[in-house]
Each structure stands twice: as C-alpha cells, then as structure tokens.
Amino acid sequence: MxxxxxxxxxxxxxxxxxxxxxxxxxxxxxxxxxxxxxxxxxxxxxxxxxxxxxxxxxxxxxxxxxxxxxxxxxxxxxxxxxxxxxxxxxxxxxxxKAEIPNDVVESPNDDPAASELLRKLGNESIVLLKNESGILPLSKTSVKGQKNIAVIGPNVKVAQDSGGGSASMTTRYKITPWEGIQAKLKEGNDTVGLEYALGAFLDSTLPDVGEVLLNEEDEKGIVARFYKYPPDHKGDRILMETLNLSTSRVLLSDYSSDKLDPNNPLYYVDFTGTFIPDETAEYNFGTSCVGTAQIFVDDVLVVDNKTKQTKGDAYFLGMGTREERGSAYLEKGVPYKVRVEFGTAPTYTLESGLEDAGGLYFGIQIKSTPEAEISKAVKLAKEVDKVILIVGLSKECESEGFDRPNMDIPGYTSDLIEEVVKVNPNVIVVNQSGSPVSMPWAKKVPGLIQAWFGGSELGNSLADVLFGDYNPSGKLSMTFPKRLQDNPSYLNFGSTNGQVWYGEDVYVGYRYYEKVEVEPLFSFGYGLSYTTFELHGLEISNNGDSINLKIKLTNTGAIYGAEVIQIYIKQENPIIPRPKKELKDFGKISLEAGESGSIEFSISIKEATSYWNGLKHKWQSDKGIYKVLVGTSSDDIKLQGKFVTPRTFNWIGV
Structure with a gap:
C-alpha cells in the first residue's frame, strides 16, 4: 500500500x-x-x-x-x-485459494484456545516500569494488612482494547480491568474488599457504551434492528436484520441487504439496550452522526440530533455533527431502556460529501465536574489499603487522521493521581496508551505499569500481572521522554507549505537520546520483572558472514521468569557520524528460580555494520573494529565483546 x-x-x-x-x-x-x-x-x-x-x-x-x-x-x-x-x-x-464464499457472514472465533492465546499475548506485552518496596504483586487474600483495594480511573470499566480508526477491530468480547480484577479476587481464599471510583473524565465526547449497556439476553451489548422505513412509517417498516453489537460507535459504509436498492443507502436503525446506573445522579446522553439521530430513555426524548444539526469535527473525518447532549436523572440499580433512532446519511441535513450510509456514535456518562470526581476518588483512597489507578488514552485520543497535540493525558488525570498519592502512598498506576505520555507524577508512585491497548483479554492479562499469576517480562518498544520538547522530531514536526523536513535523520528514538545525552523518563528496551537475572559468559565467533553469540544467564530470584536479551552493535572510530549503538537482535529466555541457561544469536555482519551511502546509492560496511553490547535495555549494558571486519564493501537489495 x-x-x-x-x-x-x-x-x-x-x-x-x-x-x-x-x-x-x-x-x-x-x-x-x-x-x-x-x-x-x-x-x-x-x-x-x-x-x-x-x-x-x-x-x-x-x-x-x-x-x-x-x-x-x-x-x-x-x-x-x-x-x-x-x-x-x-x-x-x-x-x-482461500475459498471464502461470496455470501459468507462474518463470524467470531469462539475457540477457547483463541482466548488463551490473546491472554498470553496480553501478559507478555505488559511492561513493569516501577516496583518500589515490592508493592507488586498484590495478594488475592487479606495478608500484609491488605484488606481492601480501590480501583480508580476512567479506564477501569472501559475496555481500551485498541486504538481508534483503522486500528480497531470488531471483537467477540472484551474484558475490562474491573472485570479482570473482580474475577482474580474471587480466586482468593478470603474476600478482599474492592471499591471503584471514576476519578476523572478522559474523552471530550461521551464514552462508548458497548460494554455498559445490556442486550435482551442481559449480556453486555447493544441490539441493532435495521429497517427499510423510518419509525413514523404508517405501514410495515420491513425489518431487514437484527444484530448484536459490542460498540456504540457504528460506521455503516459496508452494510448491505437484499431488501435495499444498492444505489440508495437510505435506511433506518434502532439501537436499544438497558442501562443500570452505578449511582443515583444526573447522566449525560449524547450522539454525533452522519445522518440523523435521537436518543430516548424509557421512551422520553433526551437528545435530538435530527431536527436541528450543527457541524462538528470529532468523527467521520470531520464530516459529522457535533455531539448533541441531553441529560436525565437516574437512580442507582434501576434498569432504564435506552433507544437510539438513526436515519442513514441521506437524511443528513448538512453537507457530508459521503456516498455511503454514514454512521453514528452515542454515549452515556454521569453528569459531574472534574473537581467533584477527584474529590470522590480521594475520599475513597483514604479508606483503603491499596489503590490501583487505571488511566491513559483511548480510541478518541489515539486514532488516524490527526496527531496528538501533546504528550499529556487529556483532562484532569494527572491532577487525580497527584491528589490520590497525597492521601495514600500505596498507589499502582496502570497506563494504557499506544505511545508515550507525560508522567509528571512518576517519581511519586511506587508502582507503575505500561499496559498498552491489550485486546479482548486486557482485563484478565492486567489482573494476571497485578496479582502475580504472570511475572511480567515485557520491554518498552520505544523511548518514553520526560517531556514533549525532548523528542527528536520536536523542531521538525509538522509541515510548512506542505513540506516536512526529517531533520532527525537516523537519530530516532534511543539513538537520539544517547547522542545528545538527554536522559529519558524510561529508556528503550526497559522493563522490570518480579525476579532478577544475572548475565555472564559472553562468547563471540566470526565466520566472515555472521557473528555468532552465546550468552549465559541465571535466574537469581525466587520465582520463574523471563528476560529479554538485547544485542547492540557499535563501530569504534567511524568515518562518518553514527549513533552510539544500534539494536541488531533480541531474544527471550525463560528460567525457573535458581536455574541457569544460555541464549544464542547469529547476526549478519553486513546488516549489523552497514549504513546507507547516499553518494553511491548503496549500503556500505566499513572495515574496522565493532563492539558487541549485550544488555537488558538500551541503557543497561551488562556484557561487552568485539569483532573485526577486514574490508569495506557496498551492497544493494535486502
């Protein structure tokens, strides 16, 4: 592409x-x-x-x-x-050759092995960034004075499974962090109290409620009924299809039915679900769309994005309406019937330029202020032994078609963390994002986890790591800088009259931070474990085409774990400016407590030593002495060795 x-x-x-x-x-x-x-x-x-x-x-x-x-x-x-x-x-x-029928219907993979694999992948991706005083792993039982836990944050009861736009996929199910932690504590011999608070708002629009509403089988989800005619049609509306959805962010560009004219994307969809509030309060309901939409709560109109529409830029590549909101006072534990009546793009009263059916987003959230939510969270944090703060970004923050304006977590999340730490020092922060975020509070929290967007099993994977059923072994795949201004592309980012200068050249990521000696918040390749490892016995052999490495290591801790060994190459006295070192290979080894083992690498010399010669339009490997640097992150080199190349040569291809 x-x-x-x-x-x-x-x-x-x-x-x-x-x-x-x-x-x-x-x-x-x-x-x-x-x-x-x-x-x-x-x-x-x-x-x-x-x-x-x-x-x-x-x-x-x-x-x-x-x-x-x-x-x-x-x-x-x-x-x-x-x-x-x-x-x-x-x-x-x-x-x-795939032999997929033309009329095949998309279906979920309900093989338990698929869920097991997703959970394993989630476990292995999580990175433990801080674990002061051994605050992690947590206990599933009431030991060490731990009798209750508060789980606080905008991502607690939301499954941030992926980024937005083309990074998203339809999922059969999603496990939220709240559900994963609840299930984990049920495995304990006695009950650890578990409490929840929202703490802060994340998105500027109301959140997806696919994991909040209940469908007609009292399971998580939304029922979507597709009709040929609108709700006020005098005769039969002609029900075309009924689908169970896991999201309230719906795009209909590829929907089809044999009851529709393929050249006319006009039809209507009723989205229904039951909402049961966590607390008695006033709640906001909202929707944006390309088309028209109205939201009813127990058959009472609460939001009208049909009779009067205003252009917005939140979704649909800037072609949809702004999010129209309304509110209703709801009581804790009472089920309310929510219905969204949607007409596709031909009913849109504004200009869209779309030739398909459009779509809509709708959401629900308690009506409150940031200060009030922080106050409730602080009150709860005072009453518990441990606090898990689950924060970060979302599909709205990290998607396609735009760049994040800064590295900050939107809203009042950082304020929330600062205030909670003041009243309870036993805080573990779990950050979910696909890229670095600012962490001005990082030094103040004893526990810190980078959980990324963890897929369908994210809640279970996170609980496995938090409570020690999986020993984390993930490593950062990018450098986390302390601030936006430290980024290699800070001075070059963006275009001027359609022109972008990639002024950082090859000094991207850790190569830049090392070259200019700017200390990052967390370095490339960094990640802790609940156990410890010792590297020793580096052996290097050179057969002319490749260097072969053998590294011995021992699990010096008390539990089973895995370590990721990283191989960097550095040229001594290069004839051109080069990075201080470059990652060329990595591998993982798992060991029982006290066990020793070895890991081997074979690395192509031409690929390990070459750079692009722009004058010759070829790759070039210079003769000389090269260091082999073996470590567990880019700034934690444990072992060193050398090899020599006898000649300079050029090459092309892959």
Whole structure:
C-alpha cells in the first residue's frame, strides 16, 4: 500500500523510483501494489509508476472514460494497462485459494484456545516500569494488612482494547480491568474488599457504551434492528436484520441487504439496550452522526440530533455533527431502556460529501465536574489499603487522521493521581496508551505499569500481572521522554507549505537520546520483572558472514521468569557520524528460580555494520573494529565483546 505523502517532491503513489526501482527491483516484491484510501492524485503517472489498484471504489482517477481516453490518445500504452491488470488478477487468483464464499457472514472465533492465546499475548506485552518496596504483586487474600483495594480511573470499566480508526477491530468480547480484577479476587481464599471510583473524565465526547449497556439476553451489548422505513412509517417498516453489537460507535459504509436498492443507502436503525446506573445522579446522553439521530430513555426524548444539526469535527473525518447532549436523572440499580433512532446519511441535513450510509456514535456518562470526581476518588483512597489507578488514552485520543497535540493525558488525570498519592502512598498506576505520555507524577508512585491497548483479554492479562499469576517480562518498544520538547522530531514536526523536513535523520528514538545525552523518563528496551537475572559468559565467533553469540544467564530470584536479551552493535572510530549503538537482535529466555541457561544469536555482519551511502546509492560496511553490547535495555549494558571486519564493501537489495 502506498502512503499519502510525497518523497522528494513526488507522491509515492506515482513514483517510479519507489515503486519500480526500490520495491520491485531491489526488494523483489512481486505482489499487488494498491493505494491508501483516496491516496491517488493522477491517472497517467500512477499507472505508469505501477500502482496497480486505486482504493477505495468507486475509482476517481481510473474511471473507464478516463483510461480509455488516455490509451486512445497515446498518453498511456496498452502494455502499461496490461501490466497493472496482471497484478490485480494475480491478487484475485491468490485470494480465491482461500475459498471464502461470496455470501459468507462474518463470524467470531469462539475457540477457547483463541482466548488463551490473546491472554498470553496480553501478559507478555505488559511492561513493569516501577516496583518500589515490592508493592507488586498484590495478594488475592487479606495478608500484609491488605484488606481492601480501590480501583480508580476512567479506564477501569472501559475496555481500551485498541486504538481508534483503522486500528480497531470488531471483537467477540472484551474484558475490562474491573472485570479482570473482580474475577482474580474471587480466586482468593478470603474476600478482599474492592471499591471503584471514576476519578476523572478522559474523552471530550461521551464514552462508548458497548460494554455498559445490556442486550435482551442481559449480556453486555447493544441490539441493532435495521429497517427499510423510518419509525413514523404508517405501514410495515420491513425489518431487514437484527444484530448484536459490542460498540456504540457504528460506521455503516459496508452494510448491505437484499431488501435495499444498492444505489440508495437510505435506511433506518434502532439501537436499544438497558442501562443500570452505578449511582443515583444526573447522566449525560449524547450522539454525533452522519445522518440523523435521537436518543430516548424509557421512551422520553433526551437528545435530538435530527431536527436541528450543527457541524462538528470529532468523527467521520470531520464530516459529522457535533455531539448533541441531553441529560436525565437516574437512580442507582434501576434498569432504564435506552433507544437510539438513526436515519442513514441521506437524511443528513448538512453537507457530508459521503456516498455511503454514514454512521453514528452515542454515549452515556454521569453528569459531574472534574473537581467533584477527584474529590470522590480521594475520599475513597483514604479508606483503603491499596489503590490501583487505571488511566491513559483511548480510541478518541489515539486514532488516524490527526496527531496528538501533546504528550499529556487529556483532562484532569494527572491532577487525580497527584491528589490520590497525597492521601495514600500505596498507589499502582496502570497506563494504557499506544505511545508515550507525560508522567509528571512518576517519581511519586511506587508502582507503575505500561499496559498498552491489550485486546479482548486486557482485563484478565492486567489482573494476571497485578496479582502475580504472570511475572511480567515485557520491554518498552520505544523511548518514553520526560517531556514533549525532548523528542527528536520536536523542531521538525509538522509541515510548512506542505513540506516536512526529517531533520532527525537516523537519530530516532534511543539513538537520539544517547547522542545528545538527554536522559529519558524510561529508556528503550526497559522493563522490570518480579525476579532478577544475572548475565555472564559472553562468547563471540566470526565466520566472515555472521557473528555468532552465546550468552549465559541465571535466574537469581525466587520465582520463574523471563528476560529479554538485547544485542547492540557499535563501530569504534567511524568515518562518518553514527549513533552510539544500534539494536541488531533480541531474544527471550525463560528460567525457573535458581536455574541457569544460555541464549544464542547469529547476526549478519553486513546488516549489523552497514549504513546507507547516499553518494553511491548503496549500503556500505566499513572495515574496522565493532563492539558487541549485550544488555537488558538500551541503557543497561551488562556484557561487552568485539569483532573485526577486514574490508569495506557496498551492497544493494535486502
């Protein structure tokens, strides 16, 4: 897939240099090349560059009349068309081998082995960043004075399983941190008290309620009924389909029914579910859409985004309405019937430019102030032994089509953490994000976990680590800086008149922080364990093409665990400016308490030593002495060795 941007002034989707010289010839790629969505800017140039497929359909630059005219006027040769068609047909041919029927219905994988694998992946991805005074793991029973735990934060009862936009997938189920922790404590021999507080708001819009509403089987979810005609239709509305959904953020671009005219995306959907409040209070209801929508609570209209609509920019690539809100006073524990009546994009009263059915988002949240929620959380924190603060980002904060304006967690989350730590020092912060966030409170909390967006089993995986049923072994895949200004791209980020300068060059991530000696908050490759390891006995051999390494290590702690060994290479006295060291390989080894073992690596010398020579347009490996640095993070090197290359040479390809 080609990117949207230009490289050296030319769009990638029409660059012969990128698509032919590099992708086809150097990389030997023999598959289909397609554009990113709406990432084509020409007919002739993109065809001749070998962009085989324009996405999405219907095409904008390759309509029959355009291509036929280009061929008949000798602007584009038939051979160019044939070559592009061959790659598309090749894709079709390979896809047919999957033997997926045309009318297949998407279905979930309910094999228990799938859930087990997701939980294992979640466990292994979690990174333990701080564990002062052994505050972790927590106990499932009332020991060490731990009798009750408060779980506080906007991500406690929300399953932040993934980023937004194209990072999202439909899931069969999601386990929230609250559910995972509840289930874990039930495994204990006696009961540890568990309390909850929201603490802070996260998103600027109301949160997804797919995990909050109950469907008609009293299970988590929303019932969606698709009709051909609107609710006020005098006759039969013609029910087309009934679906159970796990989200209240719905896009309908690919919905189809044999009861609909394929050229007319006009239809109606009623979304229903039962809402049972956690506390007696006034609650906000809200929706934004491309189409029209109204929200009813026990058949009373609460939100009207139908008769009067205002443009917004929160969703739908800036084409939808602003979030319209209304409120209702609800009592704790009482079930309320929520119904959202939605009409698709043709009912929209504003300009959208969409040719499909559009979509809507709707949510529910207690009506309160940040100060009031922090106050409730602080009151609870005073009354418990341990506090787990589950915070971070969400699909709204990390999605496609925009960049985060800063590294801060939105809203009053940092204030919440600061105030809770003042009244209870036994705090574990769990951060969920796909990228670094500012942590001005990091030194004040004894326990800190980076949990990322953990997929369907995120709640269970997190509970496994918090309570010690899994010993964390994850490592940071990126550097966490102390502040936004420390980032390598800080001075270059963004475009000026459509031009972006990648001024950081090869000094990205840890390479930059080490070169300019800026101390990060947490270094690349960093991650703690509930046990300890000792590395020793580095052995290096060089056969001319590769270096072979063998490292011995011992689990010097009291429990089973795993360590990730990282191999960095550093050239001594380089003839050009180079990073202080570069990661070239890594591997994981698991050991019982007291057990010793070894791990081996074989690393290509040309790949380990080479850099791009822009003058020769080739990779270059310089003769000389190279250090092998073995560590458990980029700033924690345990062992060192050397190898020598006898000659300088150039190469191309992969």
């Amino acid at each position: 080609t990117s949207y941007n230009k490289i050296n002034g030319e769009h990638v989707s029409q660059s012969k240099t990128i698509l032919q010289e590099i992708l086809r010839k150097e990389f030997k790629y023999d598959g289909t090349i397609m554009s990113d969505w709406f990432g084509v800017y020409s007919t002739k140039e993109s065809l001749e560059a070998g962009l085989n497929l324009e996405m999405p359909g219907p095409t904008r630059f390759r309509q029959a009349v355009q291509v036929i005219h280009a061929v008949q006027s000798n602007e584009v040769s038939e051979e160019v068309i044939d070559e592009n068609v061959r790659y598309v047909l090749q894709l079709v041919s390979e896809s047919l």
